[in-house]
Amino acid sequence: MSVKQVEMVLAPREPHYVGDGFRVHNFIPSGYGLTMQRMDPFIMLDYGAKFYFPPSPSKAKGVGVHPHRGFETVTVAYKGSVAHHDSGGGGGVIAEGDVQWMTAASGVLHKEYHSEEFSKTGGDFQMVQLWVNLPAKDKMSTPKYQAITNAQIPKILVANNGGEVEVIAGNYEGNPGAATTFSPVHMLNAKLKNGGEASFSFPPHYNTGLLVIEGSVIVNGTEDVPLDHFALFTNTGDSFTVKASEDSIVLILSGEPLREPIAAHGPFVMNTRAEIMQAFEDYENGKFGELAD
Ligand code: MN
Numbered sequence: 001m002s003v004k005q006v007e008m009v010l011a012p013r014e015p016h017y018v019g020d021g022f023r024v025h026n027f028i029p030s031g032y033g034l035t036m037q038r039m040d041p042f043i044m045l046d047y048g049a050k051f052y053f054p055p056s057p058s059k060a061k062g063v064g065v066h067p068h069r070g071f072e073t074v075t076v077a078y079k080g081s082v083a084h085h086d087s088g089g090g091g092g093v094i095a096e097g098d099v100q101w102m103t104a105a106s107g108v109l110h111k112e113y114h115s116e117e118f119s120k121t122g123g124d125f126q127m128v129q130l131w132v133n134l135p136a137k138d139k140m141s142t143p144k145y146q147a148i149t150n151a152q153i154p155k156i157l158v159a160n161n162g163g164e165v166e167v168i169a170g171n172y173e174g175n176p177g178a179a180t181t182f183s184p185v186h187m188l189n190a191k192l193k194n195g196g197e198a199s200f201s202f203p204p205h206y207n208t209g210l211l212v213i214e215g216s217v218i219v220n221g222t223e224d225v226p227l228d229h230f231a232l233f234t235n236t237g238d239s240f241t242v243k244a245s246e247d248s249i250v251l252i253l254s255g256e257p258l259r260e261p262i263a264a265h266g267p268f269v270m271n272t273r274a275e276i277m278q279a280f281e282d283y284e285n286g287k288f289g290e291l292a293d
Helices: 116-121 273-284
Strands: 008-012 016-018 022-028 042-053 064-067 071-079 082-086 091-094 101-102 108-114 123-133 143-146 153-160 165-167 185-192 196-200 205-213 217-218 223-224 230-233 239-244 248-255 263-265 267-270
Touching: 022 123, 042 071, 042 205, 071 082, 082 101, 091 101, 091 143, 108 116, 116 123, 123 205, 123 248, 143 267, 185 196, 205 217, 205 263, 239 248, 263 273, 267 273
Parallel strands: none
Antiparallel strands: 008 230, 016 022, 022 042, 042 123, 064 108, 071 101, 071 123, 082 091, 082 108, 101 143, 153 165, 165 185, 185 248, 196 239, 205 230, 205 248, 217 223, 217 239, 263 267
């Protein structure tokens, strides 16, 4: 075992809106060196830091019908709730603590809005949306949808009453996560009490990072990672520790790089330009199914 070091700590970029309901800070791929290749297979990370939305009872805020092909969208809800529908018949409400893992694969249309209940009351809203790339051989597989409630996510206790680690995907200390994935991906929510400390171990070549959702933490005893910041790890060493400086929530990502060509345009992520052109053609010809606004 050797220490996996922090390569850099990234502050959130200025936020932008996706539709009118998702105020997000993009970490991947729009800046600071966190390209799609650098965090492969995590090719997009939009973080909606905690933000108060006033009530909007007459019209839910969000983003309307749009397509995806070639990857998976993963939404982790920390505050507030999202109503989701897709052209494959998948859908439902993602509430606090829940995770939606949608495999767009060969193509879906979907739409995402603040839930009716949240729109009535307003309140704090906080989400992560990730795009996890699919191996070339799976990009045109059948779309599917994993609605994972918080109760379904295994929770592993941290030593000394330090909190717990939720295993969304992959595994933690040999305990498998709730979601199934197409390539080795670990996605963990460490919910640590003030002073709680957990260790994590991933193969050196896995691309690895963490995002501080609540509180603040110290990595490897030396690196302060403040609220809403992302720490990128080196591709050397295999283990690191996270200690909470206050009650904290940390999203931990580690995945085996696919190391395949990436051709990305808007909502489509394929391996070649020709496949992107095909995606636009298929979309225009209605091959992504139907979904009403
Ligand atoms: Mn989408």
